[in-house]
Amino acid sequence: MIRVLLVDDHAVMRAGFRMILEAAGDIEVVGEAGDGQAAIDAAASLRPDVICMDVQMPDMDGLEATRRIVGGGIPSAVVIVTTFDRDDYLFQALAAGASGFLLKNAGPEELTAAVRVAHGGDALLSPTVTKRVIERFADGGAAPVPVEAEPTASVEPAPPLAVELTERETEVLRLLAQAMSNGEIAQQLFIGEATVKTHVSNVLQKLGARDRVAAVVYAHRYGLA
Known part of the structure; x- marks a missing residue:
């Protein structure tokens, strides 16, 4: 439960x-x-x-x-x-x-x-x-964060030059940007769901992204969607 x-x-x-x-x-x-x-x-x-x-x-x-x-x-x-x-x-x-x-x-x-x-x-x-989130970041706009906020991680990931994704990780990121679940990505790439989870984890780590939303923003901003 x-x-x-x-x-x-x-x-x-x-x-x-x-x-x-x-x-x-x-x-x-x-x-x-x-x-x-x-x-x-x-x-x-x-x-x-x-x-x-x-x-x-x-x-x-x-x-x-x-x-x-x-x-x-x-x-x-x-x-x-x-x-x-x-x-x-x-x-x-x-x-x-x-x-x-x-x-x-x-x-x-x-x-x-x-x-x-x-x-x-x-x-x-x-x-x-x-x-609106995707459009804001795609246009280069910064998210309005209040002065009193102390975010533990940036909503916007690292720029592309600082990231080296493998070919498979790039494929996974593109499918994430299409709002696919791990199960759907596994079916699309003919791999196991556990393998997809590993790739997603690696993508988030390399991008410096806190979650899948930030990864999707990255993909749209840098033309990987």
Whole structure:
């Protein structure tokens, strides 16, 4: 079972998320919190696999809570789930270490998929914001990161001259940029899924990329997509 912590200042919203997630069969909601500080406390005590985190909450917002949870070494993947389709929230969330960014108007299947993706160690962006992320980096624009943020890794990977990918790793990166899962890449290249995971890990390490989202941005920016 995937253990999930729900963080939202609206009890009705938490109840709705709980109903959707627990209906999936492989997800268990182990706790709830109504603000950022409560989220940090619950994450430290419950150690959930995934945290679904709202942004605008009293006392401490979800972005600061995410920063403290990730920076504090709590091994939970954080998926931001917000009403607000704002670039500043998106890039601050990525800088804080979030593994996903989903809008609350997403369907139930998208929410459950986001939890599973984050639990699997991958990253996920809402389809409505993915194109803007790619366009911003493809145009050479820098992501707006607040002064108070202390990201542990850059959202933008190293320039191409500093990276030496093998031919197979380049193939894997191109397929990542097509939003393929590890299983789909394995089928496309006629190799095992475990081998794909190894290649993906090597690609991320060589690029200096924190996650698959950053790798996809790299591929689009430098013409490998």
